[in-house]
Amino acid sequence: MRILKRCALALAAVVLTAGFACAEQITVIMPRHEMDLKGVWERQTREFEKATGIKVEFIQMSWDEVQTKVMTDLAAKGSSYDVIEFDNGWVAKFAAAGWVEPLDSFAPKGYFDSLLPGLVKTFTVGGKHLGVVWNNDTRFFFYNKAMLAKAGIKAPPKTWAEVVDQSKKLKAAKVCEYPVAEYWNQEWALANSVAFYLYSYSGNYFDEKGNITINKPASVAALKFMADSLQKDKIVNPSSVTLSQEAAADLFYRGSSAFFFQGPPSTYSYANDATKSSVVGQVEVASYLPAKDAKLQTTLTLPEAFAIPKTSGHKAAAWKYIQYMISAERDKARATEIGSLPLFKSLYTDPELLKLYPYWEQFGKQSSVARALPLVDWYDELVQTTIVAVQKMLLGAQTPQATADGIAAYLKGKKYNGVVLH
Amino acid sequence: MVNRNGSFGRFGLYAAVVLVCVAILAPFGWLIVSSISYRVDLTTVPLKWIPQSLNLQNYREIFAAGSGGVNASLKIGLLNSLVIAGGSTVFCLLAGSLAAYVFSRLHFRGKNATFSFILLTQFMPMIVLIIPIYMIMSRLRLLNTILALVVADCAFTLPLVIWLMLSYFESIPRDLEEVARIDGCSRFGTIFRIIMPLSTPGLAASGIFAFIIAWNEFFSALVLSSTLRSKTISVIISEYSSKVGVDYVAMAAGGVVASLPPVILALVFQKYIVEGLTAGAVKG
Numbered sequence: 056m057r058i059l060k061r062c063a064l065a066l067a068a069v070v071l072t073a074g075f076a077c078a079e080q081i082t083v084i085m086p087r088h089e090m091d092l093k094g095v096w097e098r099q100t101r102e103f104e105k106a107t108g109i110k111v112e113f114i115q116m117s118w119d120e121v122q123t124k125v126m127t128d129l130a131a132k133g134s135s136y137d138v139i140e141f142d143n144g145w146v147a148k149f150a151a152a153g154w155v156e157p158l159d160s161f162a163p164k165g166y167f168d169s170l171l172p173g174l175v176k177t178f179t180v181g182g183k184h185l186g187v188v189w190n191n192d193t194r195f196f197f198y199n200k201a202m203l204a205k206a207g208i209k210a211p212p213k214t215w216a217e218v219v220d221q222s223k224k225l226k227a228a229k230v231c232e233y234p235v236a237e238y239w240n241q242e243w244a245l246a247n248s249v250a251f252y253l254y255s256y257s258g259n260y261f262d263e264k265g266n267i268t269i270n271k272p273a274s275v276a277a278l279k280f281m282a283d284s285l286q287k288d289k290i291v292n293p294s295s296v297t298l299s300q301e302a303a304a305d306l307f308y309r310g311s312s313a314f315f316f317q318g319p320p321s322t323y324s325y326a327n328d329a330t331k332s333s334v335v336g337q338v339e340v341a342s343y344l345p346a347k348d349a350k351l352q353t354t355l356t357l358p359e360a361f362a363i364p365k366t367s368g369h370k371a372a373a374w375k376y377i378q379y380m381i382s383a384e385r386d387k388a389r390a391t392e393i394g395s396l397p398l399f400k401s402l403y404t405d406p407e408l409l410k411l412y413p414y415w416e417q418f419g420k421q422s423s424v425a426r427a428l429p430l431v432d433w434y435d436e437l438v439q440t441t442i443v444a445v446q447k448m449l450l451g452a453q454t455p456q457a458t459a460d461g462i463a464a465y466l467k468g469k470k471y472n473g474v475v476l477h
Numbered sequence: 478m479v480n481r482n483g484s485f486g487r488f489g490l491y492a493a494v495v496l497v498c499v500a501i502l503a504p505f506g507w508l509i510v511s512s513i514s515y516r517v518d519l520t521t522v523p524l525k526w527i528p529q530s531l532n533l534q535n536y537r538e539i540f541a542a543g544s545g546g547v548n549a550s551l552k553i554g555l556l557n558s559l560v561i562a563g564g565s566t567v568f569c570l571l572a573g574s575l576a577a578y579v580f581s582r583l584h585f586r587g588k589n590a591t592f593s594f595i596l597l598t599q600f601m602p603m604i605v606l607i608i609p610i611y612m613i614m615s616r617l618r619l620l621n622t623i624l625a626l627v628v629a630d631c632a633f634t635l636p637l638v639i640w641l642m643l644s645y646f647e648s649i650p651r652d653l654e655e656v657a658r659i660d661g662c663s664r665f666g667t668i669f670r671i672i673m674p675l676s677t678p679g680l681a682a683s684g685i686f687a688f689i690i691a692w693n694e695f696f697s698a699l700v701l702s703s704t705l706r707s708k709t710i711s712v713i714i715s716e717y718s719s720k721v722g723v724d725y726v727a728m729a730a731g732g733v734v735a736s737l738p739p740v741i742l743a744l745v746f747q748k749y750i751v752e753g754l755t756a757g758a759v760k761g
Contacts, residue, residue, distance in 0.1 A: 084703070087547070089719035094549060114703045117718045124703065135703075301722025305520045330515040330532065 080110040081137035081369045081376060084125060086118040086359070088190055090321050090393045096380075099388070103379045109372050129154045134366040137373040141186040141362035143177050148432040150180040155362040157183040161374040169383070169399055177427045178360045186360030187381050191396040193356040194251075194317035195421050196344045197326070201337035202313040205230045211314070211341045215255070215280055218314065218345050222290035225313055233292035234313040235284065236306035241446040244300050246438040247355055249445055250428050251317055252277040254353035255346035260429055260437065260466060265474035267466045270459035276347070278455035282448050296449050308332040316345065317355060320396045323414055340417040344424065356425035431471055440465040505736070512536075512729035519725060535730035547716050547724075551731050553705045554713035559738065561623055561698075561709060562691035565630040569687045570680055572631075573638030578668055580639070581646035582654070592643075595636045603633070603696050611700055625701045626709065630691040637690070638683045645679030646672065681749030689739045710735045 088096060100113045114136075116124070121140045128135045129152070141155065149155050167175050167184055171191065178186035198211040203221070206228040212218040222234040238244045253259055258274030261267050268274055285291045292298070292306065300319075307315045308326055310333050315322060325331050326338035346352045361381070363373045379385070383399045390397050390408055396418065402408055403419050431437065441462055448458040469476045511519060512535065514528035538548035580592050610629055611620075619625040649672060657667045673680070698709040714735060717728040743750065 087716065087719055089722070092547075092724075112704060115716070116703075116712075117716050119718075120699065120715070299722070304722065308517070309520050309522065311522075329517065331517055333517055333521060 078108065078110055079369060079372050080112060081367075081372045082112040082114065082135060083138040083361075083376060084114040084116075084121055084136045085138075085140045085189070085361070086121045087115050088393070088395060089319065090324075090395050091389075093393060095389055095392055099380060099385055100376075103376060106379070107375055109375065111376065129364060129366075132366060134364070134368055136364060137367040137369045138361050138376055139364055141178065141360040143356075143358050143360075143427055144434050144438075146178055146180060146185065147430045147434065149362070150185060151432040154364060155185050156365050156367070156370060157185060158187065158363065158374065158377075159184050161371075162187075162378075166378070169401065170381075171398060171400055171422075173356055173422070173425050173427075174358050174360075174398060177356065177358055177430075178362075180430075186362040187377050188358045188360045188398050189381060190359040191356075191398050192319060192358055193396065193418070193422050193425050194319060194354050195322070195418055196341045196354070197307070197315045197318045197322050197338055198341060199307070199310065199313045199334055199337050200339045201334070202230045202234075202310070211339075212345045213343060213349055215345055215347055219284070219288050219290060222288070222313075226290070231311060231313055233290065233311070235290050235295075236292045236298060236303040236312040236315075237295040238298050238300040238303040239281075239285075239295045239446070239449055240297050240299055241442050242299065243438055243442070245442045245445060247357065247428065248317065249278075249281075249441055251353065251355050252281055254355075254426055255344070255351055256280070257347065257351050260462070261471060261476050263472075265471060265476050267463045267476050269466065270456065270463040275455050275459050278445070278448060278458055281445070282451075282455055285449055286451060296446065307338075308334060310334045310337070320418070321394070324394050340414045340421075342417045342420045344421060352424045353426050354421050354424055356422075356427055358427075431469070433469060437462075437465070508729050508732050508736075511726060512733045514726060516726050532726065535727045536734075539730065539734060547713060548727060548731075550705055550708070550713050550716075551710065551734060554708050554710040555734065555738075557623060557705075557707055558692055558710040558735075561626045561630065561707075562688050562738075564623070564627045565634060565691045566684050566687040568627070568631055569634045569638045570684050573635055573683065573687075574642050574673065574676070574680065575668070576635075576639045577642035577646055578672065580643050582651070592639075595639060599633075599636050606632075607697065607700055610697065614701055620701060621703050621707050623707050626694075626698055626707060629697040629701060630694055633694075634687045634690050638687055641683040641686065642676070642679055645676055645682075649675055678749040678752035681746040682752075685739075685742055685746055685750055688742060692735075692739050 083100070085096075097113060097115065100111050103109070104111055114121075114124075118140075122142070125136065125139050127133075129139075129149075139155075141149065162184065167187075170188060174188040174191060175184065178184065178188065196211070202225060203209075203211065206221070206224045208221050208224060212221050218235070225231055225234045237248060239248060253269075253274055256273050256277035258268060258271070258277045260269045260274075285293065285295065292312065295303065298306075303312075304315065304318060304322065304325070306312045307318070307322075308331060323338060323340055327335050329335050332338075343349070344352045344354050361377045363370050363377075367373055381398060383401060386398050387402055387405065387408065389395045390402060391411065394412065396415075397403060397405075397408070403415065409415060428434065429437065444453075444458045444461045447453045448455055453461075466476050510526065510528065513531050513533060514525075515530070515532045518525045518528045535548055539551050576595075580588060610632075614620050614625045614628075619628075653671055653675075654667050657671050658664075662670065693711060694709070695711040695715070698707075698712045699715070702708045702712060710731070714728060714731045717724045717731065
């Protein structure tokens with residue numbers, strides 16, 4: 056009897072221990088999706104727990120806080136997290152530092168092919184997929200059709216020259232004083248705006264061969280357009296030099312500006328929400344973007360991805376989480392519930408989603424010319440140099456050429472893809 | 478002539494009081510108005526000081542069960558903040574009062590130097606100490622726990638409580654203690670039966686300061702906590718910002734909810750706060 060009791064106790068201990076051993080736990084850290092006001096990502100994470108038995112310590116914070124925590128932990132070779140936020144601006148830095156695990160061995164065949172190619176490419180380095188996108192933050196051109204109609208304008212501008220021309224018509228018709236509001240405050244987003252204008256003038260910081268091109272005519276023309284639109288043509292709101300992205304958007308929602316060249320995907324739904332906007336029913340999504348000429352149309356894509364740190368002790372479980380959350384089924388559920396842009400190619404022709412969001416057709420057309428920011432591991436330094444120099448230019452303290460020369464001086468000697476910039 | 482001067486003086490005094498009240502209360506009033514407005518009302522020009530329709534959605538989400546997003550987390554953050562601020566306040570009052578008594582009543586070598594050293598810690602900003610604190614908590618496996626935040630808050634609040642209570646104890650006549658000791662009361666008995674009851678205003682003042690400091694603490698909470706297990710309300714309020722902007726209306730609602738506990742405490746204990754802060758100001 057005593058032996059039987061001891062055996063029973065031993066068996067129970069084994070079963071309990073095995074049970075505890077099976078309850079694997081991973082830690083996921085990500086920023087809140089700007090459109091997820093209902094906690095959809097948290098709810099889907101709990102569904103993952105029920106479906107797999109893997110516990111998830113789910114950390115959601117503001118983007119800045121996530122950046123601080125992730126960078127600190129990776130630099131200290133910590134293993135606090137198993138799935139981390141992987142921003143498009145960090146790809147080169149993380150790849151150079153060898154901080155994240157290539158995901159090719161985890162992903163089933165055809166997985167990456169089912170995602171939008173531009174988004175996949177952003178997080179691929181040297182042929183290896185380092186991240187799986189979770190936020191398709193492509194920017195789009197929106198305009199206020201009612202304001203254009205009041206000024207007798209039938210279609211939004213296709214070139215920057217047309218932007219100036221239409222803006223002057225809007226001013227002359229007293230529809231608005233400053234048809235454009237930009238986010239040119241001296242912060243990270245200003246560098247995004249600079250990249251957008253550079254690309255739309257076929258300019259760039261440097262080319263693939265390592266030639267510095269920021270101070271060449273095409274790029275200088277882009278910078279000159281930014282300065283002239285503010286200082287000479289006066290079509291850009293002068294407060295733009297202090298505006299954040301959100302403040303610039305508020306001017307658009309208030310009906311103070313007619314064009315929003317690089318609005319986030321949520322702009323259309325916000326503009327038609329009477330609790331947030333005074334221009335309900337007036338905003339349209341263009342099928343194209345203005346550029347120096349139509350062939351140079353570009354829009355920025357600023358996606359965010361999940362990555363698995365090399366120091367994670369639960370890589371297989373981490374991949375299960377990523378594959379579960381970034382699946383067509385869950386992606387469609389998020390798109391339906393909160394309007395987040397799909398990550399999978401197939402969902403852009405989904406009849407149910409197109410019925411809910413008919414303007415996604417225009418999004419699709421603009422997305423075809425999406426480009427990423429420069430993928431270099433010193434991008435944060437480049438941003439700092441650029442925003443200081445460009446702010447000086449916008450405030451009239453230096454010319455566009457001097458601005459470009461200053462940035463070029465910083466770039467000289469920097470390494471890009473094994474080439475020294477010259 | 479004298480009456481007119483007196484009236485002018487009184488009018489000037491009341492006008493100054495109204496001005497100061499407006500300067501202090503107007504931002505809080507705007508916070509409340511923002512929390513019940515729609516975003517479109519906050520961005521309209523000219524500004525609508527009184528919203529045309531009330532928006533109570535954020536308050537509903539904060540207090541309702543089963544809601545998601547940041548608003549739902551605010552309830553948990555509120556509870557964490559109450560536990561952390563309450564815990565550090567109780568500990569600081571107990572330890573601080575005893576320490577202040579020692580400095581007030583006892584004589585030992587190095588007393589002044591020790592007291593100065595304790596006060597010197599107040600000169601160090603949190604940014605200088607946060608990395609060592611983080612490393613200590615990490616090694617003790619206390620990261621992302623309420624205890625870590627209580628310990629961090631106590632480290633900064635205890636010197637202030639000692640200083641405030643010392644000033645108060647100095648104003649209590651030593652004769653009362655001597656009489657109690659003659660009657661056979663022990664040292665601890667004297668402290669808890671004579672000194673502490675007489676020090677209620679000082680304890681209230683110190684307690685409210687300790688509570689507010691712990692309640693408002695953001696930086697150490699941000700670094701030492703990651704999940705809802707220990708996140709405080711000030712950290713959760715900062716999460717209303719996203720990549721593209723801030724949900725000002727929801728943040729204002731969170732701010733109103735976060736400001737209620739310290740405001741209520743200050744109103745309840747205001748009599749003791751004034752008494753405690755001015756005790757010992759006038760001799761004899």
